[in-house]
Amino acid sequence: MRLRSRYSVGPELKFLGNLDMMHLMERSLRRAAIPYALSEGFNPHIKLSMGTVLPVGLWGENEYFDLELAQTMDLLDFRQKLSAVLPSYLQLKECQEIADTAPSLMKIINAASYVYLLEPPFPSLDKWKEELLARSSLTVRSRGKKKGLDKELRTGIYRIEVDESLNIGRVEIWVAVGEPVNVRYDELGELLLQTGFTQNSIAEVFRSGNYIREGSGYLSPLEVL
Amino acid sequence: MKDRLFRDILPRVAKPARYTGSELNMIKKDWEQAGVKMAFAFPDVYEVGMSHVGGKILYGLVNEKSRHLLERVFAPWPDMEAIMRAEQIALFSLESFHPVLDFEVLGFSLQYELSITNVLNMLDLAGIPLWSRERNEAHPLLIAGGPVVFNPEPFADFFDIFIIGDGEEVLLEFLDEMEASRGLGKAEKLKRLAAIEGVYAPALYSVEYKEDGTLKSFEPKFPGVPARVRKRVVKDLDQAYYPDKPLVPYMEITHDRAVLEVMRGCQRGCRFCHAGIVYRPVRERSLEMLENQARRQLQNTGYEEISLASLSSLDYSGIDPLLKSLVGNYGEKGIGVSLPSLRVDAFSIDLANEVQKVRKTTLTLAPEAGTQRLRDVINKNVSEEQLLEAVEAAFKSGWLSLKLYFMIGLPGETEEDLEGITEILQKVKYIGDKYSRRPVELRASLASFVPKAHTPFQWRVQNSIAELEGKRQFLSRRRKKRIKLSFHDSRTSYLEGTIARGDRRLSPVIYLAWRKGCKFDAWSEYFNFDWWWEAFQESAVDPEFYTGRQRPYEEEFPWDFIDIGVSKDFLREEDQKAEEGLTTADCRQEGCSDCGICLSMEISLDIKGGSAHAIEKQI
Numbered sequence: 001m002r003l004r005s006r007y008s009v010g011p012e013l014k015f016l017g018n019l020d021m022m023h024l025m026e027r028s029l030r031r032a033a034i035p036y037a038l039s040e041g042f043n044p045h046i047k048l049s050m051g052t053v054l055p056v057g058l059w060g061e062n063e064y065f066d067l068e069l070a071q072t073m074d075l076l077d078f079r080q081k082l083s084a085v086l087p088s089y090l091q092l093k094e095c096q097e098i099a100d101t102a103p104s105l106m107k108i109i110n111a112a113s114y115v116y117l118l119e120p121p122f123p124s125l126d127k128w129k130e131e132l133l134a135r136s137s138l139t140v141r142s143r144g145k146k147k148g149l150d151k152e153l154r155t156g157i158y159r160i161e162v163d164e165s166l167n168i169g170r171v172e173i174w175v176a177v178g179e180p181v182n183v184r185y186d187e188l189g190e191l192l193l194q195t196g197f198t199q200n201s202i203a204e205v206f207r208s209g210n211y212i213r214e215g216s217g218y219l220s221p222l223e224v225l
Numbered sequence: 226m227k228d229r230l231f232r233d234i235l236p237r238v239a240k241p242a243r244y245t246g247s248e249l250n251m252i253k254k255d256w257e258q259a260g261v262k263m264a265f266a267f268p269d270v271y272e273v274g275m276s277h278v279g280g281k282i283l284y285g286l287v288n289e290k291s292r293h294l295l296e297r298v299f300a301p302w303p304d305m306e307a308i309m310r311a312e313q314i315a316l317f318s319l320e321s322f323h324p325v326l327d328f329e330v331l332g333f334s335l336q337y338e339l340s341i342t343n344v345l346n347m348l349d350l351a352g353i354p355l356w357s358r359e360r361n362e363a364h365p366l367l368i369a370g371g372p373v374v375f376n377p378e379p380f381a382d383f384f385d386i387f388i389i390g391d392g393e394e395v396l397l398e399f400l401d402e403m404e405a406s407r408g409l410g411k412a413e414k415l416k417r418l419a420a421i422e423g424v425y426a427p428a429l430y431s432v433e434y435k436e437d438g439t440l441k442s443f444e445p446k447f448p449g450v451p452a453r454v455r456k457r458v459v460k461d462l463d464q465a466y467y468p469d470k471p472l473v474p475y476m477e478i479t480h481d482r483a484v485l486e487v488m489r490g491c492q493r494g495c496r497f498c499h500a501g502i503v504y505r506p507v508r509e510r511s512l513e514m515l516e517n518q519a520r521r522q523l524q525n526t527g528y529e530e531i532s533l534a535s536l537s538s539l540d541y542s543g544i545d546p547l548l549k550s551l552v553g554n555y556g557e558k559g560i561g562v563s564l565p566s567l568r569v570d571a572f573s574i575d576l577a578n579e580v581q582k583v584r585k586t587t588l589t590l591a592p593e594a595g596t597q598r599l600r601d602v603i604n605k606n607v608s609e610e611q612l613l614e615a616v617e618a619a620f621k622s623g624w625l626s627l628k629l630y631f632m633i634g635l636p637g638e639t640e641e642d643l644e645g646i647t648e649i650l651q652k653v654k655y656i657g658d659k660y661s662r663r664p665v666e667l668r669a670s671l672a673s674f675v676p677k678a679h680t681p682f683q684w685r686v687q688n689s690i691a692e693l694e695g696k697r698q699f700l701s702r703r704r705k706k707r708i709k710l711s712f713h714d715s716r717t718s719y720l721e722g723t724i725a726r727g728d729r730r731l732s733p734v735i736y737l738a739w740r741k742g743c744k745f746d747a748w749s750e751y752f753n754f755d756w757w758w759e760a761f762q763e764s765a766v767d768p769e770f771y772t773g774r775q776r777p778y779e780e781e782f783p784w785d786f787i788d789i790g791v792s793k794d795f796l797r798e799e800d801q802k803a804e805e806g807l808t809t810a811d812c813r814q815e816g817c818s819d820c821g822i823c824l825s826m827e828i829s830l831d832i833k834g835g836s837a838h839a840i841e842k843q844i
Contacts, residue, residue, distance in 0.1 A: 011231065013475070015241035020475050027249075027473060027527030030558070044559045057236050085527070087249055203232065 001069040003078065004098045004105075006062055006222060010089035011204070014059040022050060024090070025065060031085040034078065037068040051105035051210055051221065052112065052177055055185055060207040064105050064221045066098065096222055105221055111158065111213040112177050114185045116192060117204040118169030123196040125162035125169055132195060133160060140190040144182060153191060156181035158213070169201075172208060174218065226314075226322040234314070238305045242476035243271035246297075246319035249473040250525065252288040253320045259294035261400045263287065263330040264318050264365070266298040268343035269747065274299045275472065276480035278534055279371065279392060280334055285468035286393050293400045296320035296328075300343045301350070303745070309350060316351035325351035330403060331365040333384075335373035338724040339717065339746035341380055344369075345739040348383075355736065357385050357428060362411045366403070375456075375503045376678040376784035379727035379735065381427035385415060388423060389787055390456030391489070393466050395423045419450055423457035425787070426450075432729055432783070438770050440728065440781045455788040456503070460828050462489060462510045469521040473528070482530035482563065483522040485515050487547070491536035492830070494809050494818065495593070496604045496799055497632065499677035499725075500536055503789050505822040507813070508831040512543040516550055523560065531555070532563040539568040539576065540813075542834025548579055566591065567615075569607045574618035587668075588619050591630035594638075595645025601806045602637055604799070609649070616653050620660040627653065627667055633696045634674040634688035634718075636803065643696060646671075647703045654708060667708045671700065673718035676772075677725045678784040679791070681799035687722040687772040690715045716754040717746070723768040728783035731771075734764045792821035 038044040047068035142151035156176035163170040175183035211218040235241035267274030287295035296318035315324040370388040377387040406414045415426040429450045433441040459465045490507040551562045562580040567573045593605045657665030676682045693715035737760035745751035
């Protein structure tokens with residue numbers, strides 16, 4: 001039996017690396033005595049696969065993992081048992097059974113959204129958004145594979161939503177993940193700094209979602225099943 | 226504090242998870258409701274400190290079993306330290322993020338002599354005066370425990386109190402007394418605390434030295450202060466507290482697994498071994514208790530591995546059934562068992578095969594010396610035949626890589642003994658290549674022998690840096706292909722030796738070394754011998770006095786007042802036997818060797834599997 005789960009990672013856990021998060025999840029599965037399936041081979045490990053890596057320094061509202069079980073289990077039972085042992089900063093939101101043949105999260109996720117929470121002073125957000133999307137080229141220094149080289153982000157920036165209330169600003173940006181353009185949150189951060197924001201005005205950054213983008217629609221990994 | 230840390234500070238440092246706290250099974254007690262507030266400080270980085278079992282025991286003991294509170298503090302890595310200093314952030318605890326200065330007791334675990342510079346650095350970061358005499362009752366009381374404090378004297382001017390022996394046996398009593406003596410002046414408080422067995426308050430003693438530099442007298446300044454300080458001992462490990470819900474860090478730490486302490490102490494009697502003497506006698510946990518502890522720890526942590534800890538785990542009398550039960554109960558769930566060190570015999574290899582059915586990577590054995598003669602001198606009762614049998618058994622059963630531990634600079638060592646190391650390595654390699662399909666990999670770790678206080682070799686000369694370097698070159702020239710040799714830094718060993726048998730006159734040297742920038746001395750990238758050397762010269766203290774002299778048997782040592790239960794007479798006899806190349810058998814097998822521990826501590830060996838001779842002798 002194979003399961004796909006959605007969970008949130010709170011700000012307290014934002015400094016965990018990907019491997020740390022894997023260990024946390026595996027240890028939680030053991031504590032909950034979930035009948036996970038083990039891989040064959042010299043060094044058997046739990047058949048757990050996480051979605052795209054949540055970068056160190058970010059928390060996440062909608063993250064995903066797939067897990068293979070050695071025997072069938074009631075979904076509610078699974079959720080309750082696992083939730084009971086998870087740290088309070090990590091919450092299981094939703095679980096569904098998926099087909100054994102369903103492609104992995106890593107293969108299907110091709111977009112993500114990041115939220116930047118802002119403290120004044122910062123430029124007018126509506127105007128900033130309009131100007132940014134009107135530009136045909138947005139280059140920053142690459143933080144990824146081609147470190148240091150100029151990287152063109154424009155084609156990878158799909159959508160921007162802004163909101164200003166009670167002095168707090170909120171910018172949410174939907175970007176491309178994987179090939180051909182992979183837009184990283186720190187590259188977006190640099191873009192903000194280039195276009196009128198200061199480091200001090202960025203109070204918090206988190207990933208609000210992971211998606212499968214089809215046309216102009218964004219589906220969650222649980223909606224494509 | 227926490228908000229500032231998460232938003233402004235931690236995004237700028239390496240491995241921020243070192244400083245966030247909130248790990249699984251963390252205990253955060255109500256600050257206002259708690260009794261005495263104690264910070265438990267480990268003078269090294271988080272991933273090292275969190276691997277320490279003693280700390281886990283004390284953490285659970287105080288927080289679960291008393292009304293007092295214990296929170297953790299580790300040495301910030303230099304990148305974090307730089308930010309803390311630049312932005313005036315005082316050293317804080319990981320549970321409540323309180324500054325260390327707010328605690329009533331600050332307790333350091335001293336596992337290694339050179340970690341003292343990190344202690345001073347942490348005090349400085351906390352804004353606490355370094356010298357005991359500069360602190361009053363408004364400051365946290367500075368205490369220390371751990372193996373290093375069996376000779377506390379080099380650190381006597383920094384600390385207010387040392388706790389000698391098994392910490393879980395005395396800490397709650399100590400904290401209760403702290404609470405009862407609230408409001409008293411510091412001197413009065415120290416006197417009341419020093420009345421607890423195992424508690425040593427250095428300010429209550431006066432020390433004089435002779436003209437030749439050796440100890441003249443060591444006496445209590447006040448009536449009622451004990452002349453000797455007896456170590457505290459857990460008599461029955463089954464009754465002692467052990468955590469069922471140890472903290473599980475978010476980031477990977479050095480020893481990232483559940484730990485079973487199968488026994489405490491070791492009676493093999495290796496003459497170089499400090500822990501083997503100061504942690505006598507052997508006390509075992511029962512099989513049933515260990516099985517229960519394993520089950521509860523795994524349930525509460527979800528760890529993928531469980532390790533058997535002790536000075537010599539394969540000597541545990543129930544080792545065979547214990548391993549079978551652990552492998553049987555948890556193997557199918559993908560939970561592994563690990564053995565930190567192996568005894569040098571074929572039986573041990575069988576057990577190692579038992580726990581490592583599939584992945585056979587590296588096996589570690591410790592023959593310690595290169596010839597039978599020298600192994601007899603150090604009382605490492607292992608024959609070459611046993612070693613080669615073990616090696617053959619290992620390679621036959623599919624192990625591909627072997628690590629061997631040796632020491633250089635042992636008393637009476639000759640070129641022949643060094644040649645012996647080379648020869649053993651070649652024989653082991655030959656056996657490996659015979660049984661293995663591909664060339665085997667051999668690694669030899671060569672530590673420098675450091676004579677330690679309270680051991681049979683406490684009277685001996687330590688090799689100089691030049692001598693150790695000569696031996697290193699001698700061995701390196703004879704190194705063969707696919708045998709990797711790694712040596713301990715001889716300068717580190719030299720300093721370790723100086724402090725290990727040092728006295729109160731070393732405090733200014735340590736202080737100066739820290740002032741010059743020494744910290745993280747256990748980390749080769751930070752170790753700076755030149756600063757230490759300058760500190761010795763500027764303080765006019767000659768390290769040779771501590772390491773380079775054969776000490777006469779009649780000399781009074783600065784650490785003699787610490788009563789470890791093993792008699793000085795026994796240590797002297799052992800040293801004399803070493804000189805004659807005579808061995809002493811393990812008292813579990815061949816009868817009591819009169820070390821004095823059982824009589825003086827009014828306990829008997831606690832061997833769960835039983836030991837005919839030990840019992841007979843007791844009667």
